[in-house]
Structure formats: C-alpha cells, structure tokens
Amino acid sequence: MKIRTQAKQIVLKGGTIFDPFRRTLETGDVFIQEGKIKAVGKITGPEGAEIIDCTGLIVTHGFCDLHVHFREPGREDKETLKTGTNAALAGGFTRVCVMPNTDPPMDSPEAIRFVVEKAAELPVHIHPIGAMTKGQRGNEISEMGAMKSEGAVAFSDDGFPVANGQVMRLALEYSRMIGMPVINHAEDPLIRNEGVMNEGIVSTRLGLPGNPDVAESVMVLRDLELAQMTNARIHVPHVSTARAVDHIRRFKNNTQLALTAEVTPHHLYFIDEALMTFNTNLKVAPPIRSEKDRVALIEGLKDGTIDCIATDHAPHTIEEKEATFDLAPFGLIGLESCFGAVNKILGRQSGLSLETILTLLTLQPRKIMGFEVDLFAENCEAELVALAADEEWVFGENDIFSRSRNTPFLGETLIGKPRYTITKGIVAESG
Amino acid sequence: MLQQKHLLGLEDYPAEDIQTIIDTAFEFRAVLERPIKKVPSLQGKTVVNLFFENSTRTRISFELAQKRLSADTVNFSASSSSLKKGESFKDTAQNIEAMKIDAIVMRHPTPGSPLQLTKYVDAVVINAGDGTHEHPTQAILDMMSLQERFGKVAGLKVGIIGDIAHSRVARSNIFGLTSLGAEITVCGPATLIPPEIERLGVTVSYDLDAVLDWADAVNVLRIQRERMGVGLFPSVREYRSLFGITVERLERIGKEVVIMHPGPMNRGVEIDSTVADGDQAIILDQVLNGVASRMAVLFLLLGGKI
Numbered sequence: 001m002k003i004r005t006q007a008k009q010i011v012l013k014g015g016t017i018f019d020p021f022r023r024t025l026e027t028g029d030v031f032i033q034e035g036k037i038k039a040v041g042k043i044t045g046p047e048g049a050e051i052i053d054c055t056g057l058i059v060t061h062g063f064c065d066l067h068v069h070f071r072e073p074g075r076e077d078k079e080t081l082k083t084g085t086n087a088a089l090a091g092g093f094t095r096v097c098v099m100p101n102t103d104p105p106m107d108s109p110e111a112i113r114f115v116v117e118k119a120a121e122l123p124v125h126i127h128p129i130g131a132m133t134k135g136q137r138g139n140e141i142s143e144m145g146a147m148k149s150e151g152a153v154a155f156s157d158d159g160f161p162v163a164n165g166q167v168m169r170l171a172l173e174y175s176r177m178i179g180m181p182v183i184n185h186a187e188d189p190l191i192r193n194e195g196v197m198n199e200g201i202v203s204t205r206l207g208l209p210g211n212p213d214v215a216e217s218v219m220v221l222r223d224l225e226l227a228q229m230t231n232a233r234i235h236v237p238h239v240s241t242a243r244a245v246d247h248i249r250r251f252k253n254n255t256q257l258a259l260t261a262e263v264t265p266h267h268l269y270f271i272d273e274a275l276m277t278f279n280t281n282l283k284v285a286p287p288i289r290s291e292k293d294r295v296a297l298i299e300g301l302k303d304g305t306i307d308c309i310a311t312d313h314a315p316h317t318i319e320e321k322e323a324t325f326d327l328a329p330f331g332l333i334g335l336e337s338c339f340g341a342v343n344k345i346l347g348r349q350s351g352l353s354l355e356t357i358l359t360l361l362t363l364q365p366r367k368i369m370g371f372e373v374d375l376f377a378e379n380c381e382a383e384l385v386a387l388a389a390d391e392e393w394v395f396g397e398n399d400i401f402s403r404s405r406n407t408p409f410l411g412e413t414l415i416g417k418p419r420y421t422i423t424k425g426i427v428a429e430s431g
Numbered sequence: 432m433l434q435q436k437h438l439l440g441l442e443d444y445p446a447e448d449i450q451t452i453i454d455t456a457f458e459f460r461a462v463l464e465r466p467i468k469k470v471p472s473l474q475g476k477t478v479v480n481l482f483f484e485n486s487t488r489t490r491i492s493f494e495l496a497q498k499r500l501s502a503d504t505v506n507f508s509a510s511s512s513s514l515k516k517g518e519s520f521k522d523t524a525q526n527i528e529a530m531k532i533d534a535i536v537m538r539h540p541t542p543g544s545p546l547q548l549t550k551y552v553d554a555v556v557i558n559a560g561d562g563t564h565e566h567p568t569q570a571i572l573d574m575m576s577l578q579e580r581f582g583k584v585a586g587l588k589v590g591i592i593g594d595i596a597h598s599r600v601a602r603s604n605i606f607g608l609t610s611l612g613a614e615i616t617v618c619g620p621a622t623l624i625p626p627e628i629e630r631l632g633v634t635v636s637y638d639l640d641a642v643l644d645w646a647d648a649v650n651v652l653r654i655q656r657e658r659m660g661v662g663l664f665p666s667v668r669e670y671r672s673l674f675g676i677t678v679e680r681l682e683r684i685g686k687e688v689v690i691m692h693p694g695p696m697n698r699g700v701e702i703d704s705t706v707a708d709g710d711q712a713i714i715l716d717q718v719l720n721g722v723a724s725r726m727a728v729l730f731l732l733l734g735g736k737i
Contacts, residue, residue: 204630325541
C-alpha cells in the first residue's frame, strides 16, 4: 500500500459510481479539489489535475466501521492509532469508532480528548466510544456527558458485558438524556462460564468448554427489554446467534425501539467446524457459531434485522496467539479482509446485490452514529473508496497493515479488493 | 506402517491402524510375560516424556514401554503454571527438539496442544492426554483388554459411566470403539453429559441398572470431586446411589458384566472396593496391557525392528 498526499485537483476517471445515499449507480467521474467533492458526472479537465483511472472500479463512500480496537493507549505492542489507521485504509475504511477497552480504559473526558487529539493528524476519521461504566467494571455509570463534549459518539464496556441489570438500566436512562447510543457486549458471563468456543457437537468432540448461544440471547433480550422500558437508543454489537437475531427482529417489528445491530465478517464467514484445527486465530468473543446461526445472520441482513457490518478488529500479539488454546486471548483482526470476505459470502454465495453490501458498509453505519451520509454532495470532504469488486485474491501476510497478524483469513480466497482509499488529504493505493 | 506420523487422537484415525496397534500390542504382551522383558527394537532412539500435568501411572507406563524397547528416555515435568509465567509452550518444545530427539510423549491440560506441538517440532508426537480432549493410548489399551476378554471388539456392547463431559478417556473410547464397530451407551449425571453427544454415534442413558443389564462391559470413569464444588453434581452419596458400581447393584443385575476403570479409582465412590477387586474386574489387566499398547505405538511410529 502506498500512501501519498492528494494533489490539489484529482479526477477519479471512468469508474462506476455508487451513491448509497441517493441509491444511484452510474458510470462517471468524480472531481475533488483541495480534499472536497466539486463535481460528479461527466467531467472534462481541468488542466493539470491528477487523473486516477477508475475504469472497471466501483467508486463509493469510504467504509465506516463502528467497532474496532486500536489498543492505544496501553497496548501499543498490538496496535496504535497510526497502525490501525493503515489497516483501515487498506480495507477501504475512512471512518472508524474505537472501543474503550484500552489501558487505562477510555472512561473519562481526558481519555477521550487524548484519542481525539492524537487522531486529528491521522488520515482516517477516528471516533472514540466511551466506557459505559467507570473502569469498565460494570458498577457505576461513567461521565457520559463530559465524554460526549470531548467527542465520544457512543458508550460501551465492550469486551466486558454489563452483567448488573440495574447498572445497564441506569446507563440506558442516562445516555438517553444526552441522546447517545449504548452498545453492550451481550454475553451473560455466568452462562458463558469458562466457554472458549461455541457449545455444540464440535465443542463436545474437541473437549473444549462450550459457550452456549443462550449466553448471548438472554442478555440481548434483557437489554432490549430495558431499552424499551427506558426508551433509550441501543446498538447490539457482533450478533452471533440465531436466537439473538430472532429477539432483535421481534423488537424491530413490534416496538418503536431505536434499535440497531451489527454483524462481523468472521461470524458470516466461518463456522465452529473450522475450530477442529484448534486455530487460536478463531478464538473470539462471541465465538464462531454453528452453520444454523451463520445462515440466520445472513437472513437477518437480508430482511433488515441487522443494520450493518462491523469488523470488531481486535489485534493481539503473535506471542499471545501462539499460546495454547486456553491461554490465547479472544479476538481477531478484520479491517483488511472485510470487504473481500463479506462480498464473497453475501454477494457471491447469498445473492445480495453489491449495492446492498456497500450500503451495509457505508450509509448504514453512518446513519447509526449520525455521521454525514451525503458524501457525494458538493463541498463535502472527500471520503471515498474505489474497489475492484470482482477481483479474486488470496489474503496473505503482505495484505496486513495492522501491527498484529491474528487473522483466520490468511490463505482464504476473497472476492473484491479496495484499490484506492481517499480521505483527509491522502490517497492510499493498494497493489 | 501406520498412515499417520503422529498419534494425536482416535477421532478419524483409521480403524485398520487401530487394529494393527492392538495386534502388535499382543505380541509385546507376550514379551512382557517372558523372564527377560526387554527387546532391542528402539535402540538408539530417544523419547522425551513431556508432562505439563501431574501423572504417575501414564508416565510410568510410557517410561516402562520405552525401556522395554531399549529407547533412551528423558522425563521433563513442568507445571503449566510455570509456562503461564515465562517460557512459552513453543520455546519449551523447540528447546527439547533442538537436543535431537525422535519422539515426544506429551501430556498437557489444554485440548489441542499436541496438534499445536506438531507445528513446532519435527519429532513424532504421541498424545498422553490433552485436557478434556483425547487420551488415545488409554482407549487402545481398553480396546485391547476387551479383545483379550471377548476375542473381538466389533459388536460388543460397552457402557461408559460417569463424567463424560470432562473425560478424555470417554472421548477416545467413543472414537475408537465406534470405529471398531462396538455399540456404546454413555451414562452419568445429565450435567456431565456433553451436548449433542448422540451425534458421535452413542446412546445416552441416565439409568445405570438398564445400562448394566444391556452391556457386555462397562468402563467406569473416575469422578473428580472438584467438579462437585461448582455444583455439577450435588453430593458424593447421591452420585454413588445413582451411578456407583456397587456390589448390590451388580447382584441385582444377576449377570456377568466386565468392569474396567482407567484409574486412579475412588473406591467407595464410583466403584466399590469389592467390585474393583472382584472377578468381573479386569482393571489390572488394563494396566499391563497399557505397557504393551504403548510399546506397540512407540514401535510402530518410530519404525523399530523386531
């Protein structure tokens, strides 16, 4: 990947432009001047502008990921805001929300300001999600109002489910007051128990402690009931089970709840059978589930139960992941492989249109967070990606720009690859 | 002679290779009955017993098997807690291999660790128990003992009694016995039967009397008292009354059932002393067959000559 400063004037020439906001698809050019969209359509000149040949490429909004872990501050050996940014650019992402389980956790306005200031110079838009409770300990709600003022866009104790229902209720009530969504990692810790993989025939065969699907679904159900009671905004992260999809669908159909949900590429791509090799890069929370669950997640995307794709990009060091299965940490990186993976599963294998898939990566997540959604409007800051949507490629070590390497997608044939990512005054070009 | 380089587990292990190991084990069993019990088959081969978990009988059994075959043996014991602190599993494995050894016999508390070991070393890896996953040599010696007693394994009705969920012995027995054509019923508290186990081709029962009435042989698993602390079963006396192999129960059945136990036994809990020491029990035959089975595995995997 080569990153260069944008020329004063750029023309993205001859691409197929998909505007998820207007839902239009047409061949044309995009003229960008000093980082801002100036014109879209058939463009001649101007003299001296840099021409980026987009023939055969899809030009659309830059991807937006509501769920990444960039580990800064505290675990810069796994990822930093800078290296995470490179991973995002390689994956076609121009905007990400970073989770607060850093060290120390982002549970104060000072911590939010640290990330906002540090991210200001980086070419990807980085929005911090503040901790829902102090120290992510799940006991007392955090200073949400002050964190919002410093730039927090949502609240979550991601990685640590808020087990105490009273605290969850208070967090929902309080966040509703300031109009912010709450994101709870839904896994009942007592039902999950020691589980390190999905509970079922595969955990029985491997002798690994299982994490049953109800560990997720009972907490999703609790959260939805509480959100309905408090009239709060709730976003369900990384839905992994058919049962949770059913709960979300029922609430969407039968209530007025401001409810949204996301699914990860790895839960769409893999099933628990893949753990027969004890690959620690497939150890993730919530766990890789059964084929029945995977099919239900795809159905949930098709009927709108699930709103968007989010990677849950979670870097861990090689040393940590080379440990035995019980000691290896949960999580995998997902930014670089995201589009190729979801396009293969949802497009090639499940029949979703490319427009729908791109909307799940662009318009939908931006709507959830209230980010700008009309990105082809004149004078809008350019946040675009140009994709080779049908390119088949094998995901390899050289495609990783994260500081970490923990991905089960290594060696997988993916379909579709970001070629140019254009954001904040730079052009990132992938090979 | 065997199709796979390592012995990691019996799931998907070729049935004919299991039979080859058992047949070879009977030849070594004959050697063990001789006054001089040592053969030169693995002279010059070095085997490391790498034990990350306490074990007395399995380690002694492997060590005796290695000595009877004239292999050089080294024992390495490390608690997994020391690994958590410092040296990684990978470093330990690669350090040992750097000393030019031929095989590693490993016991480890984590499922899958032997497979992981094969990625770090070139030596032959033999799984001596990986957590709650598999214990293939135990299952081979169990099948050998059944064959010794009944002439063949195919068609036998075998009950496996106790904590199935946390038992590597149960898993390897299920994989091996089904592969050789035995019928299996697992029996134990519902909290200790893992989900969807029927899909491994076994029947589940909670009625020990019915299982004993049905079975030709039962393999009685050790009940680990620490499981009680987290409420997986309510009490020892309740366990004994529902799932203990008691004298009274066997008398009530009124038929001969062969009793096996992988050891170490909790006498008076999962099995009565009188039963363990009685004529129906083949527990000490299993121990001897364990040495013979491990000799067979080492011999076949290390390409020894008779």
